[in-house]
Amino acid sequence: MTHTAHPIRRGAVLAIIMASYLMIVIDISIVLTGLPKIQAALGFTPAGLSWIQNAYTLAFGGFLLLGARAGDILGRRRMFIAGLAIFTLASLAIGAAQSPAWMIAFRAVQGFGAAVLAPSTLALIATHFEEGHERSRALAWYAAAAGIGATLGLVLGGVLADLVSWRAGFFINLPIGAALIAGSLRHIRETPRHAGRFDLAGALSSTLGMGALVFGIVEAAEAGWASMLTQTSIAAGLALLASFLWIETRAQQPLLPLSLLTNRRRNGAYAARLLFLAGMSGFWFFTAQYLQGSLHFSPMQAGLAFMPVTLPQFLSSVSVPVLSRRFGARRLLLAGLSLCVLGLLWLGLTAQRMSYLGGVVGPMLLIGLGQGGVLAPLTMAGVAGVDSRHAGAASGLLNVAHQLGASLGLALLVVVYAGANVGGGAPVHDAAGMAQRTGLALLAAAGFLLTALLVSARYVCFDPARPSAPATSTTPASRSA
Structure with missing residues (x-):
């Protein structure tokens, strides 16, 4: 390709990678604020609605390691483009869905496309950006895309569901996906292919x-x-x-080289990321339903109601490189997790007030500020010290922790929500009953985040084998989601 003869335009490369990853993260949450309209249009049962999420996240998390291995063997740019194509075509099919089975099936296909695409995004950053400040900055922007994607999806999904149709949230991926494929062919260079077999x-x-x-x-x-x-x-x-x-x-060539699990700090980063997403998945899912079911917001109002999370999160995410250099990424990680724990506790305790200004805005501000400082340090810790030939597997494992944490966390919190005792004689499905159950589910979600904080403090931030190493980035001196 002619693009290899010219200097790499790293700004264009980063923009393509960020936009691609943002698209797949947004599609995890874009359906949440539109669930009532999807249920009415396609005839979903209440239990069936959860599989709109689960089909996507399970296929996403389940095939991530295979997608990572495919990138190592076939070339990461090639799999990046293949993943974009599968994801985009599946989005078109979802937007045209006429039945629950149709939608769930293609949500799973879309999740498979995301599993092919996602490992290559992080691996391509490693191959296009030099280790040190340049890569640290790229990872910070990448983490910002991961962080704001969920809340941006809620906003976008609610606006489109009210003003256009819930289907528009999926149809919009068609022109975006086509543009990203064209940009990838022009600006992203292919990585070397390695002989191997698929596990x-x-x-x-x-x-x-x-x-x-x-x-x-x-x-x-x-x-x-x-x-x-x-x-x-x-x-x-x-x-x-x-x-x-x-x-x-x-296996001769395993999907998951077990050597990746021999580093305590990386293992801590994987565990903390899984626990963090387990708690945050509950925040997104239950708060979106609470805003509509208890506070009687429309889908658009519910989407816009997440702005106190989205804006602070974006600002704190893009400030990570500066804050890391000044305070250290480990302190930033602990501070971010602490803010998120406090925010979820606050929201869980005040849910029964059924007041947006009095019980939701403040916690959202804390959660937004905190989340922006969490994902970048965990991403850096999760890929630190990994051999280049295992870069795809390491990035795949990082994303596995992300997606499966969300799936398992939401499943467990749904059990908490369903099993909660609603006091005061409030019917289970009325506004007051939903508020009480939501509060208990969010308190349980805060428990996941508190555990993530403890794991990070013990294994990510205070590694006994590296007592003097600052955790600012994946730089040679500091030798990570």
């Missing part, structure tokens, strides 16, 4: 295992933990995940 047994066992585990947890919200289907699904999921680890120890 299909590992891919199937990990994907089916996570799917069965999440299905069992969601089933518990309706049928209880004593249900035979609940117990069978959870047992099958755990058995499949155990078989995945067994397969990986014997």
Whole structure:
């Protein structure tokens, strides 16, 4: 390609990567504020609505390691473009959906496209930006896209659902995806291809295992933990995940090189990211429903109501490089997690006031400011010290923690919500009953974030093997989601 003969336009490369990742993150949450209209249009049951999210995130998380491996073997730009094409065409099919089965099936296909695309985004940053300040800055912008994507999706989904149609949120991906493919062909260089084979047994066992585990947890919200289907699904999921680890120890070219799990700091970053998304998924899901069900906001009003999260989060995300140099990324991570914990606790305790100004805006400001300082340091810690030949697998594992944390967290919090005792005689489905259940679910979500804070403090920020290393970036001196 002729673009390899010219200097790399890193600004264009970063813009393409950010826009692509922003698109796939937005589509996780863009449906939330439009769920009532989707339910009315396609005839979803209340339980079926959760699978609009789960089909996407499970396929996304389940196939991420396979997508990462494909990038290593076939070339990361090639898989980046392939993922964009699958994602874009699936979006078109979702927008045209005429039944629940149709929509859920293509949400899973869309999630598969995201799984092919996402690992290449982070790996392409590693190959196009030199280690040090340049890469640290690119990762900060990348983390900003990851951070604001969920809340931006809520805003965009609500506005489009009210003013146009919920379908427009998916149709809009068609021109965006086509433009990004054209830009990729022009500006992104291909990475070297490596001989290898695909670990299909590992891919199937990990994907089916996570799917069965999440299905069992969601089933518990309706049928209880004593249900035979609940117990069978959870047992099958755990058995499949155990078989995945067994397969990986014997595979010639495993999806998950187990050597990636020998570094305590990286493991801490993966665990903290999973726990962080487990809690934040509950914030997005339940707050979106609370605004419409308890505060009686329209979809557009509910989307715009997330602006106190989106704007502070964007500002804090893009300030990460400056704040990291001044205070250290480890302090920034702990401060960000602390703000998010306080915000969720505040929101959970004040949910029963059923007041946007008196009980929602303040917590959202804290959560927005905090979240902007969390994802970049976790991304840096999650890829720190990884050999270049495992860059795709490491970025895939980072995204696995992100997506599966959201899936598992939401499934568990749905159980909390469904099992909460509503006091005062309030009916379960009226505004007051929803407010009480939402408050309890958000308090449980705060528990996930508090655990993420403790894990980060113990393993990410205070690594005994590196007592004097600042955690500002993936620079040589500081040797990460």
